Amino acid sequence: MPSSHLNLSSVEKTHIGIGFSRELTTLLAAREAALEAKAQTRQSSVDVAIVFCTPHYSPLETLHVIRQTLNPAKIVGCSTAGLIVSSAVEMRGITIIAISSQDIKFSAAVMENIAQNDLRPLGAMLAKNIVGSPEQSKRQSMLLFSDGLIANYSPFITGIQEMLGRMFPIVGAGSSDLFHFKETHQYFQDKPLTRSVVALLLGGQLTVSTASRHGWKPLGKPRYVDKVDNHVIKTIDGKKACAIYEDYLSLDFKNLKKAHANNELALYPLGIYLEHHKEYLLRDIIDIAEDGSLVCRGDIPAGAEVHVMINNKDFCKSSGIEAAWDVKRNLADKQPKLILIFESLTRHKLLGRDSSDEIKSIKEIFGPSVPVAGMYSYGEISLLKSEQSNEGSQLQNGTITIFAIA
Amino acid sequence: MEIFKTLFTKSPLDLLLIVAGVISLSAVVVLAAILLRKLEQTRELKKSFEKLNRSFNDLDEQAKLIVRTDLELNKAQEELDKRLSSLDALQRTSRLISTTLDANEIFNRLNKSLVNELGFEKCMILALDNEKKFQCRIETGFSKESVQKILRLSEDHSAQNILKEGRIFSSFNAPKQKKEKIIQIFDVEHFILSPILSQDGMVGILFVGNASLDAAITQGDEELLSILANQVGQSLENAQLFEQVYNSRQDLESNIQDRTRELELALEEVKRISKMKSEFISAVSHELRTPLTSIKGYASILLAGKLGDIPQEVKERLEKINKHSDNLVRFINDLLDISRIEAGRVQMTFDKHNIATLVENIRDLLAPQMKEKNIQFSVNLADQIPILLIDGSQIERVFINLLGNAVKFTPVNGSITLRGTRQNNEVLFEITDTGIGIKEADAPRLFDEFYRVDNEINQNVKGSGLGLTLVKNIVEAHGGKIWLNSKPSQGTTFYFTLPIKNT
Numbered sequence: 001m002p003s004s005h006l007n008l009s010s011v012e013k014t015h016i017g018i019g020f021s022r023e024l025t026t027l028l029a030a031r032e033a034a035l036e037a038k039a040q041t042r043q044s045s046v047d048v049a050i051v052f053c054t055p056h057y058s059p060l061e062t063l064h065v066i067r068q069t070l071n072p073a074k075i076v077g078c079s080t081a082g083l084i085v086s087s088a089v090e091m092r093g094i095t096i097i098a099i100s101s102q103d104i105k106f107s108a109a110v111m112e113n114i115a116q117n118d119l120r121p122l123g124a125m126l127a128k129n130i131v132g133s134p135e136q137s138k139r140q141s142m143l144l145f146s147d148g149l150i151a152n153y154s155p156f157i158t159g160i161q162e163m164l165g166r167m168f169p170i171v172g173a174g175s176s177d178l179f180h181f182k183e184t185h186q187y188f189q190d191k192p193l194t195r196s197v198v199a200l201l202l203g204g205q206l207t208v209s210t211a212s213r214h215g216w217k218p219l220g221k222p223r224y225v226d227k228v229d230n231h232v233i234k235t236i237d238g239k240k241a242c243a244i245y246e247d248y249l250s251l252d253f254k255n256l257k258k259a260h261a262n263n264e265l266a267l268y269p270l271g272i273y274l275e276h277h278k279e280y281l282l283r284d285i286i287d288i289a290e291d292g293s294l295v296c297r298g299d300i301p302a303g304a305e306v307h308v309m310i311n312n313k314d315f316c317k318s319s320g321i322e323a324a325w326d327v328k329r330n331l332a333d334k335q336p337k338l339i340l341i342f343e344s345l346t347r348h349k350l351l352g353r354d355s356s357d358e359i360k361s362i363k364e365i366f367g368p369s370v371p372v373a374g375m376y377s378y379g380e381i382s383l384l385k386s387e388q389s390n391e392g393s394q395l396q397n398g399t400i401t402i403f404a405i406a
Numbered sequence: 407m408e409i410f411k412t413l414f415t416k417s418p419l420d421l422l423l424i425v426a427g428v429i430s431l432s433a434v435v436v437l438a439a440i441l442l443r444k445l446e447q448t449r450e451l452k453k454s455f456e457k458l459n460r461s462f463n464d465l466d467e468q469a470k471l472i473v474r475t476d477l478e479l480n481k482a483q484e485e486l487d488k489r490l491s492s493l494d495a496l497q498r499t500s501r502l503i504s505t506t507l508d509a510n511e512i513f514n515r516l517n518k519s520l521v522n523e524l525g526f527e528k529c530m531i532l533a534l535d536n537e538k539k540f541q542c543r544i545e546t547g548f549s550k551e552s553v554q555k556i557l558r559l560s561e562d563h564s565a566q567n568i569l570k571e572g573r574i575f576s577s578f579n580a581p582k583q584k585k586e587k588i589i590q591i592f593d594v595e596h597f598i599l600s601p602i603l604s605q606d607g608m609v610g611i612l613f614v615g616n617a618s619l620d621a622a623i624t625q626g627d628e629e630l631l632s633i634l635a636n637q638v639g640q641s642l643e644n645a646q647l648f649e650q651v652y653n654s655r656q657d658l659e660s661n662i663q664d665r666t667r668e669l670e671l672a673l674e675e676v677k678r679i680s681k682m683k684s685e686f687i688s689a690v691s692h693e694l695r696t697p698l699t700s701i702k703g704y705a706s707i708l709l710a711g712k713l714g715d716i717p718q719e720v721k722e723r724l725e726k727i728n729k730h731s732d733n734l735v736r737f738i739n740d741l742l743d744i745s746r747i748e749a750g751r752v753q754m755t756f757d758k759h760n761i762a763t764l765v766e767n768i769r770d771l772l773a774p775q776m777k778e779k780n781i782q783f784s785v786n787l788a789d790q791i792p793i794l795l796i797d798g799s800q801i802e803r804v805f806i807n808l809l810g811n812a813v814k815f816t817p818v819n820g821s822i823t824l825r826g827t828r829q830n831n832e833v834l835f836e837i838t839d840t841g842i843g844i845k846e847a848d849a850p851r852l853f854d855e856f857y858r859v860d861n862e863i864n865q866n867v868k869g870s871g872l873g874l875t876l877v878k879n880i881v882e883a884h885g886g887k888i889w890l891n892s893k894p895s896q897g898t899t900f901y902f903t904l905p906i907k908n909t
Binding site for chain 1: 618
């Protein structure tokens with residue numbers, strides 16, 4: 001998706017440290033990562049710690065150790081299947097991004113145990129809570145960590161936008177596991193949560209820039225969504241929705257379900273054609289219902305033109321590099337102090353051993369001294385922008401979303 | 407023309423109707439033509455639409471082909487990636503464990519690598535102890551209670567049979583019963599269990615597993631673990647061998663140190679005894695010399711007739727007392743000299759000496775004895791021999807001793823040669839005789855105190871056995887060396903060196 005340039009004042013007196021460890025035990029790994037992050041900030045206190053942790057570690061103990069070691073004012077983050085650390089990709093470990101700043105003001109809020117169907121009011125409530133917090137100051141951007149297992153939290157984002165404005169930049173990711181789809185965690189202060197959304201509002205003196213791309217290309221003739229219920233497509237071109245995949249993969253319903261269980265459909269998401277956009281809006285298929293409906297991650301508009309999408313390693317890597325250049329261009333002459341990357345786990349599946357090449361290329365664009373950290377996600381939240389206008393942040397799939405603080 | 411004539415005959419109304427009819431007819435014709443054209447266009451559009459639809463369908467068919475091919479390629483790529491990553495990890499792990507010879511460190515490195523590099527959720531190495539019972543050496547992903555439970559369950563007879571089978575197996579290919587037993591013991595969904603083998607047989611088992619149903623084990627994983635288990639076995643064996651060699655070396659070093667200490671003590675004891683001996687000899691010699699001087703003095707007085715004439719028989723006896731007293735004094739002096747030199751109490755008086763002059767004096771001294779036995783004595787001193795800084799009287803004793811011995815052991819009409827040559831920074835002297843020679847067995851002890859070679863000449867001629875000891879001590883006190891070369895019945899050559907010092 002096209003990038004966004006938020007013309008804000010430059011960051012001063014901001015100290016950022018990134019700690020990483022893949023020690024075998026939670027205690028050792030969390031402590032090592034926390035100490036390294038703190039050492040890099042060279043500050044006595046830490047305002048906020050953003051934590052990404054693979055499922056190999058106890059989330060409760062991780063947060064406990066971070067609290068003991070760093071004692072930051074705020075802890076946010078989520079579990080992930082893999083980590084992006086500097087120019088490498090790690091499938092086991094704990095990453096802690098410690099920020100101490102006199103210029104950036106942080107407010108954090110959480111919406112726990114989301115169970116109801118209509119998420120929009122909950123999003124609005126979260127936004128209301130965070131805006132009303134005492135630390136709130138000249139809000140610039142929001143980082144959002146949601147449970148990647150929640151099928152469709154597009155309405156939640158809409159709810160936030162109703163409070164903060166449709167164009168307000170929200171960037172984030174859905175917590176992930178290794179395609180097990182069993183349990184993922186969101187971290188808020190000392191609590192590891194499930195089915196929750198954690199938000200960190202950034203305000204004050206800072207410049208942010210964000211961009212996202214996916215690189216997937218449409219295949220075959222266009223098809224049209226006839227019946228849809230938010231994120232569940234019932235029929236396409238008058239047939240049950242899953243027929244599109246049965247047809248393309250030459251599989252009967254039973255074997256299609258099996259292929260889905262083996263994550264084989266992950267590489268062929270549905271793409272929604274958007275007028276005046278460079279890329280299609282992707283939707284991962286997260287389930288195939290018994291009636292043949294396709295359950296997608298994110299809303300699908302009724303009547304949407306959809307294609308089965310395909311990608312390869314080259315397109316995939318190029319899209320990451322394009323996103324990085326967009327972010328750099330938008331920052332103009334400002335040197336980023338932190339690059340956060342939220343990348344779809346599907347991309348990691350596609351790139352395989354080349355995953356680190358993509359990250360290395362991105363790191364080279366920003367320069368060796370710029371700290372880079374990130375995670376692999378189930379769904380990314382980033383700005384959707386056409387060639388003509390900014391359409392605000394949306395839940396997207398299959399992207400690499402780069403967020404820079406300068 | 408007829409038509410026009412007919413028209414002129416018609417009324418205006420009729421004419422109007424006729425014109426209208428013609429126009430209508432023309433319109434119908436035109437409309438028919440347009441309709442035909444439209445129909446034609448519709449047909450063409452329909453054809454185009456069908457063509458387009460066919461193209462779309464063709465495109466869709468191609469897309470299906472692409473997706474199916476891509477799916478296969480992706481699967482192959484994923485498997486290839488996994489294999490490559492595994493091989494890479496195996497190579498790194500092998501390097502890690504092969505660069506240490508400490509068994510504990512091997513286990514420690516292996517633990518991290520199995521989890522970090524090979525990506526298994528759980529791993530455990532159970533090593534067999536001396537009683538062939540499993541002991542947990544490393545574990546990751548298990549709670550303490552789980553480890554205890556596994557150790558307890560592994561003692562079960564049926565579990566022992568499976569665990570000690572000595573063959574690799576996994577959830578991928580194990581028979582149902584065996585698979586269920588391992589799943590029950592280790593509480594995992596997928597696993598690989600490989601024996602760790604050394605030359606002495608099975609030393610333990612390497613277990614890796616994943617608790618989640620989705621993280622299945624492949625045949626590639628099993629092959630990988632098989633290679634790794636072999637590598638672990640070899641590394642442990644190397645560590646064991648190293649430990650054995652190290653322990654042997656430690657024992658050897660300890661033994662050497664013990665022996666060295668014993669030898670040092672023995673040497674100290676020898677030195678102490680030697681010192682006591684020198685002191686004893688010195689004390690006894692001094693004690694002997696005083697009464698001996700008195701005996702010799704009184705004998706001389708009596709011989710000189712200062713106390714009156716003495717009978718010839720008494721005189722002969724007194725001369726014998728005098729002679730033996732002189733021998734005894736020389737013997738005591740030699741003993742004293744040796745003990746002094748050994749004790750470092752003799753201060754050599756180094757002066758410049760021309761060795762040729764010194765040798766000429768000795769030639770004169772020994773000339774009567776040589777003449778008596780008709781021994782041919784030749785001296786060959788090289789011109790390059792410089793003036794030497796030596797204790798003249800002591801070196802003179804060396805030459806007298808060695809040449810005296812040569813005369814003593816060389817039969818009548820024999821020959822003795824004294825040769826002197828410069829050898830870099832020292833002068834080498836060789837005294838060669840054509841005497842009776844020395845047995846090989848006697849040569850090493852020749853310079854020992856009181857040692858006398860058992861031969862016919864020595865049996866008839868009395869000697870102290872101190873001469874060569876004294877010679878050796880004098881040469882060494884000058885910084886030189888002495889040795890000999892001899893063959894029985896062919897003669898002997900004594901060699902000694904004296905260093906050339908800056909004069």
